[in-house]
């Protein structure tokens with residue numbers, strides 16, 4: 096077992112750290128373009144398909160670097176949905192034609208992708224989706240309403256899970272699901288519509304919005320994986336996403352830890368620094384513990400996937416723990432500042448709001464606990 100980083104990995108981390116700082120200084124609407132120009136959207140995509148061909152452990156390290164300097168968790172979430180939720184999925188299950196058509200553009204950020212899976216009646220339970228993918232002579236006709244879609248209005252292609260009318264029915268709903276890649280530009284006019292971004296508590300940069308598909312005609316090339324294999328395809332996408340989507344949080348937690356240490360040393364009450372109170376020092380020590388345990392789980396999950404293993408449970412553990420750790424640490428961080436931490440200008444209330452979202456997207460803690468329990472044979 097080797098816990099060290101190679102000079103090449105450190106160089107990627109440092110490059111992404113600098114890129115994160117550049118994006119942080121840019122206007123919110125420019126940040127994704129800065130990330131794309133700096134190569135952040137193609138890191139693990141094969142070189143011959145326009146990426147850098149990095150392994151997933153190094154990709155996670157790169158996103159840790161981005162998160163250390165870019166405070167806009169929403170835009171990093173959207174970059175993650177694009178790269179981990181769709182581009183990696185395409186690299187794994189897409190046909191050569193689909194990969195050639197999309198991956199170079201996705202890697203450069205010339206086209207943006209996102210996951211459009213959640214519906215009003217199916218968030219945690221993908222098997223309950225009602226969006227319908229009717230078979231036609233040419234391929235499929237898609238109709239349905241998706242919601243809470245990250246980067247909905249900026250996406251050029253949506254990864255959609257829909258009911259295909261195949262065998263399954265009420266007794267085995269998961270059997271009738273098909274995964275589709277829905278390009279916005281070639282869809283008939285008006286058949287794909289993204290709504291206005293929702294007023295979410297945090298992660299505003301992710302621009303969550305509904306997307307509706309109304310009689311959207313798709314060719315055979317839209318099919319991802321086999322017909323009826325939508326559930327399995329969705330699980331592959333979610334495994335990549337869960338393993339990697341919170342890697343940026345490691346950098347954010349590291350930054351918050353450094354700032355908390357500095358504050359506790361400098362803030363003097365009654366003639367001595369608050370760091371001398373064990374209650375304060377222990378809270379910060381717990382922040383360190385949460386950061387390091389999150390690191391171990393995120394890098395472990397990325398490593399499992401690099402080995403070509405399924406990594407479903409490891410990815411669930413990584414996302415579950417990192418989300419929980421980020422939220423607990425954001426709360427502790429705010430509490431050690433007293434009243435100053437409660438001011439919006441401190442950035443700490445919005446860090447709590449952002450961290451709350453991390454516990455919901457890509458599977459809630461309950462859903463992830465269920466995956467881990469099943470893996471344990473429960």
Ligand SMILES: Cc1cc2nc3c(=O)[nH]c(=O)nc-3n(C[C@H](O)[C@H](O)[C@H](O)COP(=O)(O)OP(=O)(O)OC[C@H]3O[C@@H](n4cnc5c(N)ncnc54)[C@H](O)[C@@H]3O)c2cc1C
Pocket residue numbers: 176209210211212213214215217218219220242243244245246298301303452453455456457458459460461462465
């Ligand atoms: C910031 C953010 C970004 C998102 N991005 C996307 C995106 O890009 N694409 C997309 O498709 N969706 C996205 N979502 C939606 C997200 O995936 C869903 O909100 C999430 O899966 C939960 O579904 P739900 O909201 O329908 O809640 P529900 O499924 O209704 O869950 C409500 C509560 O019940 C619990 N619960 C439900 N089922 C079970 C069960 N079987 N066992 C135990 N507890 C259960 C849940 O844990 C939760 O506490 C995003 C959400 C957020 C907050």
